[in-house]
Amino acid sequence: MKKSLAILSLTTILVTLILSGCYYDKAELVYPQAASCDTTNVKYSTDIVAILSANCYACHSGTASASGGRKFDDYTLLKNNFVNSGKLVLAVTHSPGATPMPFNQPKMAKCNIDKIIAWVNRGAPNN
Ligand code: HEC
The missing domain is CATH 1.20.5 (Single alpha-helices involved in coiled-coils or other helix-helix interfaces)
Incomplete structure (x- = not known):
């Protein structure tokens, strides 16, 4: 027993x-991803520019064909025309109300999208 x-x-x-x-x-x-995606201190000059430059500037900077009023390498144009209207977040999250971006491509990596949302939610500072 x-x-x-x-x-x-x-x-x-x-x-x-x-x-x-x-x-x-x-x-x-x-x-x-919990440990690898840090959205607490996202900066425009480093994080956001790096994401846009790798995924968007091909069409949205300099003299690229889609640039017209959509020049994202110009902070003021980006903020006034696409952040404030909500189009930037709608486009990268492939939500109704904006053409899904990157154009004709799958969504960016979740961490890139989360960083953009975090930056926009903090008022999209030029930091
Ligand atoms: C291959 C070229 C290309 C790439 C890469 C691209 N775009 Fe675009 N983008 C376009 C075109 C073309 C339009 C206009 C689409 C339209 O009018 O429907 C556009 C429009 C937009 C608009 C306005 C959408 C609207 O409905 O008003 C936003 C915001 C945008 N792009 C954000 C981005 C972001 C952010 C990225 C990178 C993650 C990106 N784009 C990558 C070609 C591109």
């Missing part, structure tokens, strides 16, 4: 250890 009790408690301890090990493995799978 005593022996089977000891085996039972040993089994309980082992099962608990194995289950808690699995819990941590699963947490890593569920939140793979």
Whole structure:
């Protein structure tokens, strides 16, 4: 009787250890980006310019064909015409109300979109 009790408690301890090990493995799978996407201190001059330059400037800067009034390498034009109207966020999130961007391409990586939203929500400062 005593022996089977000891085996039972040993089994309980082992099962608990194995289950808690699995819990941590699963947490890593569920939140793979949590640690890598930092939106707390997004800056225009570094983060936003880097995202726009890699994904948008090909068509929205300098003399590119889509530039017209859509020159995103000009902070004031970007802010006044596309941030304040909400079009920038609608376009990158592929939401109704703006043509989905990048044009004819899938959405950008979630972290890029989250950084743009975080910057816009803080008033899109020229920092
Ligand atoms: C391959 C060229 C191309 C790329 C790359 C591109 N755009 Fe555009 N963009 C366009 C064209 C063309 C239009 C005009 C579309 C229209 O009028 O329907 C446009 C329009 C827009 C508009 C105005 C949308 C509206 O409905 O008024 C926004 C905002 C915009 N782009 C943001 C972006 C952002 C942000 C990126 C990068 C993530 C990007 N674009 C990348 C070609 C591009």
